Amino acid sequence: SQTIHQWPATLVQPVGSPLSLECTVEGTSNPNLYWYRQAAGRGLQLLFYSVGIGQISSEVPQNLSASRPQDRQFILSSKKLLLSDSGFYLCAWSSQRSSTDTQYFGPGTRLTVL
Amino acid sequence: GNSVTQMEGPVTLSEEAFLTINCTYTATGYPSLFWYVQYPGEGLQLLLKATKADDKGSNKGFEATYRKETTSFHLEKGSVQVSDSAVYFCALRNTDKLIFGTGTRLQVFP
Numbered sequence: 001s002q003t004i005h006q007w008p009a010t011l012v013q014p015v016g017s018p019l020s021l022e023c024t025v026e027g028t029s030n031p032n033l034y035w036y037r038q039a040a041g042r043g044l045q046l047l048f049y050s051v052g053i054g055q056i057s058s059e060v061p062q063n064l065s066a067s068r069p070q071d072r073q074f075i076l077s078s079k080k081l082l083l084s085d086s087g088f089y090l091c092a093w094s095s096q097r098s099s100t101d102t103q104y105f106g107p108g109t110r111l112t113v114l
Numbered sequence: 115g116n117s118v119t120q121m122e123g124p125v126t127l128s129e130e131a132f133l134t135i136n137c138t139y140t141a142t143g144y145p146s147l148f149w150y151v152q153y154p155g156e157g158l159q160l161l162l163k164a165t166k167a168d169d170k171g172s173n174k175g176f177e178a179t180y181r182k183e184t185t186s187f188h189l190e191k192g193s194v195q196v197s198d199s200a201v202y203f204c205a206l207r208n209t210d211k212l213i214f215g216t217g218t219r220l221q222v223f224p
Contacts, residue, residue: 006157032210043216044158044203051210090157094210102148103212105158 002027006091006106013113019078021109023091026072031093033074034103035066038088050074051096086113116141120204120215127194127222135189135218137204145208147180147187152201194222
């Protein structure tokens with residue numbers, strides 16, 4: 001069966017510090033991978049998605065970046081965090097077989113920027 | 115473009131009450147429709163889905179019917195429990211991306 005992992009689970013960082021969040025998927029190959037952010041009391045915003053190694057699409061301009069160094073690894077980064085980067089970050093995967101396939105979400109990382 | 119509109123919450127109900135959370139969508143083509151649930155402090159879990167018109171998705175007593183004529187996918191449950199308290203997200207997918215609604219918080223009291 002497939003599983004998706006995210007770490008860390010929680011993170012408190014000062015403004016201006018760097019960020020690296022990691023997401024890995026097990027039990028599947030060549031998945032689509034996604035990063036979402038959920039700000040407090042708000043819906044989900046798609047940040048990045050990837051259909052393959054080294055292929056990243058950015059949905060919104062911001063000071064975040066994403067990378068996919070391996071087939072089942074997706075990393076969200078920032079060189080300098082802003083207060084507005086606080087939120088709940090969710091990674092998700094889906095198969096590439098069909099547009100009807102479900103997206104499966106990881107447990108999330110709660111980031112607080114102080 | 116593609117979009118999903120959900121009723122604003124919170125929805126506050128007593129245990130065993132009937133639940134409806136409205137969801138309408140705008141999309142090109144023939145999207146798949148989903149309901150996800152987020153329990154406090156957790157990620158999203160798929161609750162149910164429907165992939166074509168008139169399909170009914172169901173799970174854990176929740177149901178939603180894909181209505182193409184009204185572009186709707188309303189979530190219903192006949193008798194809610196305190197454990198159903200969560201945020202519910204309606205979503206559509208007709209490309210590689212999911213488009214989410216803003217979420218509706220459900221609070222069920224004993």
